[in-house]
Amino acid sequence: MSNSNKTMFHVNQQPVQFDGDDKTNLLSVLRDELNLSGPKFGCGQGECGACMVLVDGQPQTACNLPVWSVQGRQVTTLEGLGTPAQPHPVQAAFIEERAAQCGYCMAGIITSACALLERNPRPSRDEIVQSLEKHLCRCGAHTRMVRAIERAAATTNSNT
Ligand code: FES
Ligand code: FES
Structure with a gap:
């Protein structure tokens, strides 16, 4: 494990340097140091998916990821997926x-869905449901989310 207290990585394609304790979890750095409010704090134990981000394109829970582990890597949050003027298809x-x-x-959930469509542009309904298994939704809105991911896949595929 690194003992350095200088962690350099990229967030949404911008270079970032974190000078604090490199065992600090990535979610705290994103929210408290970089003011990125997309990833949320839920369970804090890697169980609910509210804090999901992409690390080199792979979905990872940021609440239980020490920042030293993203040294030199590319982190993408909800804010890096699209803008209000140009939203990501998802x-x-x-x-x-x-x-x-x-x-x-x-x-x-949107972050995980983007990663799913990146690796599998035409997922089956079962594959979509499986990709959401790590995510808890206390509102029970999963059915509409699955429909939204199917719509995003259809839109993306009709443009290719
Ligand atoms: S807050 Fe990270 S998985 Fe729940
Ligand atoms: S927790 Fe999923 S929409 Fe409210």
């Missing part, structure tokens, strides 16, 4: 399907 589909209720789980 973000647009979630809006069109009105898939959010309270929205607390949304950033994590």
Whole structure:
């Protein structure tokens, strides 16, 4: 394990240097140091998926990831997936399907869905459901989320 207290990595394609304790969890660095409010704190134990981010394109829970482990790597949060003017197809589909209720789980789920469509542009319904297994939604909005991911896949595939 690294003992360095200088961790350098990229967040949403911008270089970042964190000078604090490198055992600090990545979620705290993103939210408290970089003011990125997309990833949410839920369980703090890697169990609910609210804090999901992409590390080199792979979904990872940020609450239980020490920042030293992303040294030199690319981290993407909800904010890096799209903008209000140019949303990612998954973000647009979630809006069109009105898939959010309270929205607390949304950033994590959208992030995982983007990763799913990146590795499998035509997922079956079962594969979509499986990709959401790590995510808890206290509002029970999973059915609309699955529909939104299917819509995003259809939109993306019709544009290719
Ligand atoms: S807050 Fe990270 S998995 Fe729940
Ligand atoms: S929409 Fe409320 S927790 Fe999922």
